[in-house]
Amino acid sequence: MSASFLKRFLIFALVWVALMAALLMAIKDKIALGAEAYLYGYPLVMMETTRLQSAKYIGPENQLRLVRQFPNAQFKDVVRPNVDTLYTTAFLSMKEGPWVFEMPANDKRYELMPFMDAWTNVFASPGTRTLGNQGASFLLVGPNWQGQVPKGMTILKSPTDMVWLIGRTQTNGTADFATVHELQNRLSLTKWQQLSDKLPARTDLQKLEPSNWQANPKPASPPVAQMKALSTPDFFNRLMQLMVNNPPASEDAPLLVRLAKLEIKPGQVVQLSWLNELSFSLGRWIANQRITKVLNTKPEAGVWSSPPLNLGRYGTDYNTRAAVAMVGLGANLPEDAMYPNTTRDQQGKALNGEHRYRVHFPANALPPVKAFWSITAYGADEFLIDNPLQRFALGDRDPLVFNADGSLDIWIQASPPDQKEAATNWLPVQRGSDFLLNARLYWPDDTALKGQWKMPAVERLNK
Numbered sequence: 176m177s178a179s180f181l182k183r184f185l186i187f188a189l190v191w192v193a194l195m196a197a198l199l200m201a202i203k204d205k206i207a208l209g210a211e212a213y214l215y216g217y218p219l220v221m222m223e224t225t226r227l228q229s230a231k232y233i234g235p236e237n238q239l240r241l242v243r244q245f246p247n248a249q250f251k252d253v254v255r256p257n258v259d260t261l262y263t264t265a266f267l268s269m270k271e272g273p274w275v276f277e278m279p280a281n282d283k284r285y286e287l288m289p290f291m292d293a294w295t296n297v298f299a300s301p302g303t304r305t306l307g308n309q310g311a312s313f314l315l316v317g318p319n320w321q322g323q324v325p326k327g328m329t330i331l332k333s334p335t336d337m338v339w340l341i342g343r344t345q346t347n348g349t350a351d352f353a354t355v356h357e358l359q360n361r362l363s364l365t366k367w368q369q370l371s372d373k374l375p376a377r378t379d380l381q382k383l384e385p386s387n388w389q390a391n392p393k394p395a396s397p398p399v400a401q402m403k404a405l406s407t408p409d410f411f412n413r414l415m416q417l418m419v420n421n422p423p424a425s426e427d428a429p430l431l432v433r434l435a436k437l438e439i440k441p442g443q444v445v446q447l448s449w450l451n452e453l454s455f456s457l458g459r460w461i462a463n464q465r466i467t468k469v470l471n472t473k474p475e476a477g478v479w480s481s482p483p484l485n486l487g488r489y490g491t492d493y494n495t496r497a498a499v500a501m502v503g504l505g506a507n508l509p510e511d512a513m514y515p516n517t518t519r520d521q522q523g524k525a526l527n528g529e530h531r532y533r534v535h536f537p538a539n540a541l542p543p544v545k546a547f548w549s550i551t552a553y554g555a556d557e558f559l560i561d562n563p564l565q566r567f568a569l570g571d572r573d574p575l576v577f578n579a580d581g582s583l584d585i586w587i588q589a590s591p592p593d594q595k596e597a598a599t600n601w602l603p604v605q606r607g608s609d610f611l612l613n614a615r616l617y618w619p620d621d622t623a624l625k626g627q628w629k630m631p632a633v634e635r636l637n638k
Contacts, residue, residue: 202454208433209407209458210465215430215493216414217402218295218500222337223417224398225504226266236266237274237366239340239382241359244352248561254502255557255613258568259549260343261355263288263362267338269317270420272366275328276340278302279361280310283354285546285617287511288342288362289487290315293335293421295500297487297508301331303546304511304618314367318422335421341505345547345617347572399501407456411445418442426491466498476523477632479515479614482506484624513616513623518609521632526611528604531588531636534612538581543620543628547571550585552602555609562603569602570615576600587612587633 230236242262250256267274278288278301287302301311314328317336324330342362346355364382396404405413418441423431431441439445447455474480482499487508489496499506518526526532534550542548549570554560559567569575569585576599577583584597589606591598604610614630622628 202450205437205451205454206458206461209455210462211430211458211493212434212439212455213410213459213462214466214497215427216411217497219293219417219421220405220410220413221398221402221500221504222293222295222339223413224401226337226339228398228401229266236268237271237364238265239362239364240264241356241382243356245346245349246559247565248559248567251558255551255553256559257615258551258559259346259547259570259615259617261346261352261359263340263342263344263359265340265364267315267340269315269320269333269336269338272315272317273320274315275363275365275367276313276315276331277363278306278310278313280308281358282308284358285345286343286358287507287617288340289507289511290331290333291339291341291487291505292333293337293417294424295496295504295506296334296489298333299331300508300511302511334424337421339505407452407459408445408447410459411439411447411455415439415441415443415445462497466494466501470498470502473523474517474519476519477521479517479630481513481515482509484509509619509624511618513619514613515616515630516611516613517630517633518611519633520635522635524635525609526633528589528606528608528610531586533634533636534585534587535631535634536583540628541571541583542614542616542630543622544616544618545620546618548614548616550602550612550614552587552604553611553613554605555611557611560603560605560610562605564603566601566603569600574599
C-alpha cells in the first residue's frame with residue numbers, strides 16, 4: 176500500500192467520521208427539539224380532543240352543563256373524581272361570542288368558576304375568593320375583540336378562541352343537592368349583541384342537564400388514549416392548525432423560531448421528511464417516558480406530594496403543563512385549591528387495605544382553609560373505592576368526632592373501627608388492595624401555600 180493511497184484513505188476516513196458526527200449531532204438536536212415541541216403542544220391538542228369528545232358524548236359547546244350528582248365507584252371516565260362539589264362546565268368558542276356569564280349573589284355556598292384558555296392557563300377565576308358573596312356579570316370576549324364594555328359588566332378577555340369553564344359549587348353531601356341545584360340554576364350563559372345596551376334575557380335553552388356524569392353511552396376511547404394513537408405528523412399538523420385561532424404566548428417565540436427552521440409553522444401543513452419524522456417520533460417517546468418517570472416517582476416516607484404552585488399559569492414550564500394535561504386536565508389555581516396526595520405511610524411503605532391507618536391532626540392544626548377541606552380514598556386505579564357505606568371522603572363538613580384535647584383522628588381501614596365514635600371518622604378502603612389518599616384544600620391559607628403547614632404522615636397501626 177503506497178503512502179499516497181494511505182494518506183488519501185485517512186483523509187476520506189476523517190471526513191466520513193466528521194460527517195457522521197455532524198449528522199448524529201443534527202439528529203440529536205432534532206430529537207431534543209421534537210421532545211420539547213411535543214410537550215409544548217400537548218395541552219393544546221389535548222384540549223381540542225377533549226372538546227370534541229365532550230361535544231360528541233355530553234352535549235354541544237356554548238351551553239352550560241349542570242352536573243347534578245356525585246360520581247360513584249362505578250364512574251370510570253375521569254381519574255380522582257371529587258365528591259366535594261357539583262360541576263358547572265362549558266366549552267366556549269369566542270368566534271360565536273362574545274358571551275355574558277352571570278353569577279348572582281351567593282352567600283350560601285363557596286363557588287369557583289375558573290375560565291381556562293386553550294393552553295390550559297386559567298385567565299380568570301371568579302368566585303367566592305375573588306368576589307366575596309356578591310354577584311357579577313361578565314363579558315367574555317376573544318383575543319381580537321374590540322368594543323365598549325357595558326356599564327355594570329366586567330370584561331374577561333381570553334387569549335385564545337377556545338375556552339373551558341370548569342365551575343365548582345361546594346356541596347355538603349347528597350342531602351345538599353337541592354340547595355346546590357338551585358344555585359346552579361341561577362348561573363346563566365347568553366350571547367351578547369354588541370349593538371345592544373341591555374343585558375340579554377336569560378334562557379334555559381343554553382343549559383344542559385344530564386341525569387348523571389355521563390349523559391350518553393360511554394365513548395369507545397378516552398381523550399388520553401386518542402392522543403397516544405395520533406401519529407407524529409398528525410399531532411404536529413393538528414397543533415399548527417389549532418395555533419391559528421389559539422395563538423401562542425409571546426414567551427414561546429424562541430421555540431417557534433426553531434420549529435420554523437424545519438418549516439413547521441402555525442397555519443401551514445406540516446410535511447416532515449423521513450429523518451425529521453423519525454427524530455420527532457423518538458423525541459415524543461422520550462418525552463412520554465420522562466413524564467411517566469416523574470409521575471411515578473415515590474415520595475419520601477410520610478410526605479404528601481403537592482402539585483407545583485405554578486398550576487394554571489405555567490409560563491414556559493412546558494413539562495409541568497404537559498404532565499398536568501395528561502393526568503389532571505382542568506387544574507385550579509393553587510390559591511383556589513391545593514391537592515396534597517400520598518400512596519405511602521410514615522415508613523415509606525405502600526398504603527394497602529390489609530392494614531389499619533390513622534391520620535392524626537393535632538389540636539389547632541387542621542388543614543388551614545378559608546372554604547373547606549376533605550380527604551378522599553382512591554384505589555390503585557385512581558377511582559373511588561366501593562364500600563357498604565358509599566362513603567368516599569371525609570372532611571370538615573362531616574359530623575366528625577374530635578378527641579378531648581381538640582385533636583382529630585381519621586381512621587382508614589377495610590373494616591369498621593371498634594368504637595362507635597371512631598366509626599364516624601372512618602374512611603373505608605378495600606382489604607388487601609393498594610390505595611391512595613388525596614386531600615383537597617379549597618381556598619387554602621397562606622400557611623399551606625407557603626409550605627409552613629403540611630399534611631400529617633399516615634400512621635400504620637398494625638404490622
